[in-house]
Amino acid sequence: MNLLLQTSQSDLQAQIAVTGSKSETNRLLLLQALFPNITLANTSNSDDSEVMQKALKGKEEIVDIHHAGTAMRFLTAYFAVNEGREVVLTGSQRMTERPIKVLVEALQQLGAQISYEKEEGYPPIRIKGQKITANKVSIPANVSSQYISALLLVAPKLQNGIELTLVGEITSIPYIKMTLALLNDLNIQTSFEGNVIKVYPKQEVETKVMTVESDWSSASYFFSLAALSNEASIALSSYKETSLQGDSALVEIYSKMGVETHFEENKITLVKTPNFNFESVNFDLNNTPDIAQTIVVTCLGLGIGCHLTGLHTLKIKETDRLEALRIELTKLGANISVTNDSLTLVASKEINSNVKIATYNDHRMAMAFAPLALKVPIIVENAEVVSKSYPDFWNDLENLGFQISEI
Template sequence: MNVQLSFSSEAFSGAVKVTGSKSESNRLLILQALFPQIKLANLSNSDDTRVLQSALASKEEVIDIHHAGTAMRFLTAYFATKEGREVVLTGSERMQERPVKILVEALRQLGADIQYLKNEGFPPLKIVGQKLQKSEVTVQSNISSQYISALMLIAPSLPHGLQINLDGKVTSVPYIEMTLRFLSDCGINGSFENDRIVIEPAGNIPQKEVLIESDWSSASYFYSLVALSEEATVTISSYKEDSYQGDQVVAGIYKQLGVQTIYENDILHLKKCDFKRPRNLVLDLSNSPDLAQTIAVTCLGLGIKCDLTGLHTLRIKETDRLQALKTEIEKLGGQVDITADSLHLIPVENLKAGIKIATYKDHRMALAFAPLALKVPLEIEEAEVVSKSFPGFWNDLENLGFSVINISKG
């Protein structure tokens, strides 16, 4: 479906409930599959998490994870350890263009039996589960932290645990630290110092219930809404001030864009406040690249120039997010220059109205551009793509007073 978005008031307020973090849920589901003593509460309702749950429960020989990149990486490692189990792990056409070679090579170092069924370095994969005996691996660490987290998650189930030697500048460190903290929460010992991660083997871990915090990436879209508003107050739950999620930095970033964050128990209160508009917002997002689309679009709507760096992982996501941002922002009148790892925005005084925003089968394109409806009416193509991470988003916008009209693709 396509949706037409508009907003006719000068102010809005409301409350939103965001389900559990996709990043937290997916890590914990792998740990739960390896250690059933772990119980989980407030799981994400995203497509990605549901796909992962289904794959873990499946007895089929072919498992299709569709567009779920995290599931592809985590399941590749998981099934490599399942002695006697043979699976073909495949996905969508775009998933078969997303590289997985670094992870496969690391798992092969440990003794895994993994073959490429089409193109070298890419899914689909044939995995024959083995008892992995080796306890040390070296992995290139400047491409995707998910490769490293995948290895960390299986590490406590290996006979001797695992030492992971990191080669290169580590990308998205907070996600690695999140994985380590969940291992610790579940009674598993590990450390991350300099370029080495050590995870000890775990036998019988204690019974443990883990409450999953709501998703900070999803919260970012409400920060954008408040920033682009004339006046707004939004409460969203459930969040912790000492969050495990690196995307919590969104609160500090959006303070520069006129959004005040107040923590009250497990609720965030977001309020539009007076602020000195920066001439140029300069950010290194290497530890929180999922915020890049949201921030770029907010700056476009506020008429603020921005220079965002640390974005090299965006080219291998659901789409090439840097190119997609450039294309869609320039439809609206902005000017964008991109490099291999950066985006540079020069905004325009008056945005073009009625533009159709293509989403490229990427949930974050739809979610990031939607708040611009506060400035100009626009249309989001293939709007159902938000179900990948935030199925209730369009309903939440309606509840905040937006006009959200489902129209045909023609």
């Protein structure tokens, strides 16, 4: 499905309910599988979370998680400690190209039985669930934080918990802290000192309702819309001023790009700062790589330059996001260069119109480029990919006055 996006709106006013955080939901779904007396509220309606839920409840030997990277990492750990269960964990063509070796080797250090069905280091993998008694393991600190969170989430059910040593400089600390905070909410004891994380065993937790905060990554597109508008007052629910999600850094980042964030009860309101003086921006996104695409597209729309660093994990996402950004932004007329872990955009006032944006089966490519329709008509190819994390995205844009037509 290719969509033409255009709008004559320059004043954006709306109230939008954003679905629960995919990151929190998938962590809590795994914890609920380990501790069935937990009840969840405001869970994500994303494809990824639905795939995760189906895999945890299913009894099949072959578990196909399609494009859901978080599910691949979390379920690898879950099935490794699910004593007596044997599964083959697989996914889409792109998933079979995304590395899993670091996590597999960490689980094998603990005594897990995991083997590769095809190419070593990549799915599909065969997992024979074991009782795990070893508790000391090390893992490179600069890998995807999902590998680390996968180990931490299953740790309470291990006979001796886990003592995890992170080797090197740690990436995406907010996501690790989110995992530990959710464990702490269930009165599971943890510690994180220096490069060593400990999670202590706990066989049962008390009955509890866990409410998922709305997704800050999804909110990023509305920050971009507010920045690119002439005037904006966009209310989003449900958000907390003290969030577990690293992408809540959007509040500070977009304050430097002309957007004020007002917190009130359980919502935020994004307001365009009048007469804001725009300048080129530099951000280290080591802790928040998922919002890089949104930020660079915003900068293109504002006609300002940017230099973004800390992006090394983007190469192993749904697509190589750095290369995808280089290709698509160049089509729009941008002067952009990328390295293995950084991106530089040169300021320019010209944007090519009616450009077809390829999405590479990546939900964030589709949503990050959509706000540019405030400046020029654009065409988003395979627009249905948004269902991976935000199925209602196009409807919510229409509520903001966008004209969206299938072509």
